[in-house]
Amino acid sequence: MKLRDLFYETWFALTASKARTLLTILGIVIGIGSVIAMTSVIGGMQNMYVNELGLNQAQMVQISKSNGILESELQQLKLSFPEYDSILGSQLTSITASTSAKETMMMAVGAKPGYANAMNIKLSSGRMHNDDDEKQAARVVVLGRGIVRSLYGSEDADVVGKTLRLGNNAENFTVIGVIDSSPTAQEHNQAFVPLATSQIRLSGSKNYDSATGMATEGINTIELAQRTKAFLSERQGNDEGIYVYSMKELLEQANMVMSSFSAMIIAIASISLVVGGIGIMNMMLTNVTERTREIGLRKSLGARTGDVIRQFMAESIGLCLVGGAFGIVFGYLASWILAALVNLIQSAEKNAAQAEQLVIGDSTLATSAQIIPVIEPVSVLVAVGVCALIGIVFGFYPARRAAKMDPIESLRYQ
Amino acid sequence: MTASVKTLPTEMPVLQAKEQTLPTEMPALQAEKQALQKEKPVIDIFNLHRIYQTKAGSIQALRGVSLQVHRGEYVAIMGPSGSGKSTLMNILGCLDKPTSGKYYFQGTEISGYSADDMADLRATRIGFVFQSFNLLPRTSLLRNVMLPLVYSACPLSQREKRARAALKSMGLPEQLYSHKSNEISGGQMQRVAIARALINNPALILADEPTGNLDTATGEMVLETFAQLKRAGRTIVLITHEPDVAAHADRILWIRDGLILEGGTNEA
Structure with a gap:
């Protein structure tokens, strides 16, 4: 009571x-x-x-070398580290893009078709470049919405099929797709081209600027990244300019x-x-x-x-x-x-x-x-x-x- | 002749029966008084001493007080300030323990009681009436009267009923019951306090200068209430320093310098 x-x-x-x-x-x-x-x-x-x-991609490991990654090095990494499901290299080139009306600087990402998938990149219209484009080093580009806005005024502009000039050679490229990106995402202000296109037409180099490895579920990516870095350092003799870090570590x-x-x-x-x-x-x-x-x-x-x-x-x-x-x-x-x-x-x-x-x-x-x-x-x-x-x-x-x-x-x- | 003789024996038992049931004033009262005397007294204290330790030294407030109060008695304890009457009342009301001596309350020796045991006694068997009423401020009369029921483990369903009955028995009108205690007169407040003291049907009512804060007329009314309670069979002990007030009681005890001078016994 x-x-x-x-x-x-x-x-x-x-x-x-x-x-x-x-x-x-x-x-x-x-x-x-x-x-x-x-x-x-x-x-x-x-x-x-x-x-x-994208930090929720916990199994992702970013590898980059300041003097570039050779194709042979990439293959060696794949062989030495079976823990990676895939290692995809990409080139990053800073280029000018222009339409008849506007001009802007952007980052062109040159990579093989599998790259976009691995990075979980979705499109809001059009398509991503494919193996055919890759074989031909086709002049096709997929734009992030930020670029679309800079060049065409609005993120939602219908630009598939339009032409613009890219690169120092001012070559004509066709827009084949737009990335459904949010303003915080990296790809918002990036454009994607086939690797071959990037190597031949944009950068002039065959080397990768960075590689993205996706480790199998359950693998400790922090430890894997350390070993990968050690591997590369050994080959080079020192660890200057070698950056290997896992997303998990960043997180x-x-x-x-x-x-x-x-x-x-x-x-x-x-x-x-x-x-x-x-x-x-x-x-x-x-x-x-x-x-x-x-x-x-x-x-x-x-x-x-x-x-x-x-x-x-x-x-x-x-x-x-x-x-x-x-x-x-x-x-x-x-x-x-x-x-x-x-x-x-x-x-x-x-x-x-x-x-x-x-x-x-x-x-x-x-x-x-x-x-x-x-x-x-x-x-x-x-x-x-x-x-x-x-x-x-x-x-x-x-x-x-x-x-x-x-x-x-x-x-x-x- | 034979007929009347025959009826006589049957008449006798009826007459005898009538004689037995016919109350004769004196013997009946005497018998009742004798029965009460045989019953254990409500208060039976023997050689109580109470010594206080203060910074100025020890003070002997009570120096061997003994007294008995039987059920239905109305006793007044009179004395000047500093005589020890407050100390005595506190001990009688189980608010304080004597330094030495025995206290039999309703026949049970309570000198060995714990603080919680004494609290239980106060909740169920003793009702206090104070000089300054001591009602809870900004609280309704009903809630004030119900307060002892919280500590005597009375079931919730019965509380309001009992409170209303107690207030009614004090002659307070129903429309006042939900008024706050600071919205009524002094005389009414004291009557609420008495209702509160009665609500647990205590064996003993202790009143400490109950008319001290009231004017003469209201004071008389309160004393009349006590007289009614006495007639209803309540045991009342009243502390006062005023002879006019003490005169209302059946028995007056004088206390001075920690000793009772009259009525009780001394063990000096």
Whole structure:
């Protein structure tokens, strides 16, 4: 029966002066709110990296040498490392592209037809180049939407079949497809041509600028990348200009940065929570002093020491839980506002860069990605748990003071 | 002749029966009193001492007090300030423990009781009425009267019923029951306090200067209420320093310097 009474008494005490209750829990609201806001935004950023930038291709290993990768080297890698399902080489050439009206710089990716598949590149219209194009070193190009916008005004322009001039020789190429890319993806500002076309018409070299290996599921790509790098270094005699890294490594690094950032934020917010807890304790002590006569009265009516402790602990915990609830709501609102702000700043930067045509082959992280805050049930549970804990820890001392009061003295208290 | 003789024996038992049931004032009252005396007293204290340790040294508040209060008695304890009457009341009301001596409450020795045991006693067997009423502020009369029921484990379904009955028995009109305690007069507040003291049907009512904060007229009304309670068979112990108030009781005990001077016994 006492539990029901406890609940009722707590409710009564907290609603007796709503203004005072709200002011008391302010510290908790801000503490919980900031933790929730920060972890939601950081969670959103992590998601963005994983999904939008292709970092979810965990089995991918990027290999590049500053003086190029020979075809023979590629074959040797394939032979030496059966852990790779495939290793596809590509050439990256920075070239001019122009229509009768506009001109822009872009990154031309020359690769065999299998490359696009391996990179999970989807088309929004037209087709990717095929083996026939490869045999003929055909002058065909698949454009990323960013290029389409730069040359034809809009990302959605119907450009399949159109002609444009590519490369230093200003040869006529036909657009055969458009990549369905999002603004954050690398391929957004890239154009794809057959490898042979790139080698003969654009770069003039047979060497690959980089190779992308897809390791079999279950293989530890970090370790594989290290071995691959060691292999190449040995052949060269040193490891200068050799870059081999797995996507997983990048992802882990990004996660680590985020985690440390997260941890720092949580540490700072925890200070706010401790301050909030002290505020609660302060208010409860004042409360106990103000209700000295009431405590004496309750004891005279038969309240045990345990009853008094429970009464005031319940009030303290109730205060903190209410603060936590408000904090969670406030936190999520804040996270949306924060994410919107970040997105706004980033799009402004990206637009400015694009306007000045400074973007050549997008490799910057966090461009105009939309951060969507992540709402995790776990963080809500943790917040509630933390609040209850604060209530217990900071409510105990005032509750004990109340219980230890001499009923006779209390009844005489003015 | 034979007929009347024959009817006589049947008449006799009826007459005898009537005689037996006919209440004769004196013997009946005497018998009742004797029965009460044989019954264990509500309060039976023997040689109570209470010594306080303060920063200024130790204070002997009670120096060997003994007294008995039987069921249905209305006793007033009178004394000046500092006489030890508050200390005595606190011990009688199980709010404090004596330093030495015995306290038999309803026949049970409670000197060895734990704090929780004493709390239970206060919840179920003792009702307090204070000088300053001590009602919960900003709380309805009903909730005020129901408060002891929280600590005496009364089932929820019965609480409001009992509270209403208690308030009614104090002559308070129903429309007041949901009013807050600070919205009524002093006399009404004290009556609510008495209703609260009665709600658990206690064996003992302890009143500490119940008319101290009331004007004379309202005070008289409250004392009349106590008189009614006494007539209903309640056991009442009243603490006061005013002779006019003490005069309402059946028995007056004087306390001075930690000792009872009259009515009770001293073990000095």
